[in-house]
Amino acid sequence: MGKLVIISGPSGSGKTTVCKLLEKDPLVKKSISVTTRLPRHSEKNGKAYHFVSTNEFKEMIRKGELAEHAEYCGSYYGTPINALREALAKEIVYLLEIEVQGALQIMEKFPEAISIFLLPPDKKTLGQRLMQRNTNKEQDMELRLKIADKELEYRDRYNYCVVNDDLELTVNTIRKILDLA
Numbered sequence: 001m002g003k004l005v006i007i008s009g010p011s012g013s014g015k016t017t018v019c020k021l022l023e024k025d026p027l028v029k030k031s032i033s034v035t036t037r038l039p040r041h042s043e044k045n046g047k048a049y050h051f052v053s054t055n056e057f058k059e060m061i062r063k064g065e066l067a068e069h070a071e072y073c074g075s076y077y078g079t080p081i082n083a084l085r086e087a088l089a090k091e092i093v094y095l096l097e098i099e100v101q102g103a104l105q106i107m108e109k110f111p112e113a114i115s116i117f118l119l120p121p122d123k124k125t126l127g128q129r130l131m132q133r134n135t136n137k138e139q140d141m142e143l144r145l146k147i148a149d150k151e152l153e154y155r156d157r158y159n160y161c162v163v164n165d166d167l168e169l170t171v172n173t174i175r176k177i178l179d180l181a
């Protein structure tokens, strides 16, 4: 039986970066979400996300193909249920890099899931990291920072909170939590 792991945290807290490093371990796989958001420059369809239209997304909800879904910053995001079931049948660590609303749905459906909330060292650093990623329009960035305040209110619902200051330390801490160290 695989291990289901939720990684949440405000946009810019380092989820994607941390998950990529965790995925270097052959035991770790990350779920590929479905989204209606437009791809960023470096994002390939089927790798970063499955990019779909709003109609396609709604059809997936109707057919029960998503384990959870949420609207974030004007786009829809969801976790494909079949890939999740297949992953859990194997002895792997399966990462769901998802926002808070989706995380709460997974906690309800899969109480055995390990949930980790990634925190930025402080708000200023979060803003700087979002700016440094430099992929979001300014308005989008402001909205993401506003959503961050709401998301932080849910941190106590998670099994673990990890402050992502030093990247290597963060990854090692999470590897320990997941018994990978």
Ligand code: ADP
Residues within 6 Å of the ligand: 009, 010, 011, 012, 013, 014, 015, 016, 017, 018, 129, 130, 132, 133, 164, 165, 166, 167, 168, 170
């Ligand atoms: P998220 O997926 O949570 O939105 P990202 O992984 O895209 O966040 O990280 C946002 C930016 O912060 C990226 O430019 C990334 O390289 C940088 N970053 C992530 N973690 C750290 C860290 N511990 N120290 C410094 N920069 C970091």
Ligand code: 5GP
Residues within 6 Å of the ligand: 008, 009, 010, 011, 015, 033, 034, 037, 068, 069, 070, 072, 077, 078, 079, 097, 098, 099, 100, 101, 102, 103
């Ligand atoms: P981004 O647009 O920065 O890639 O993602 C925006 C937010 O959506 C992030 O918090 C990310 O973790 C979250 N997200 C990505 N995939 C999913 C998903 O499948 N479900 C949910 N609920 N959130 C997701």
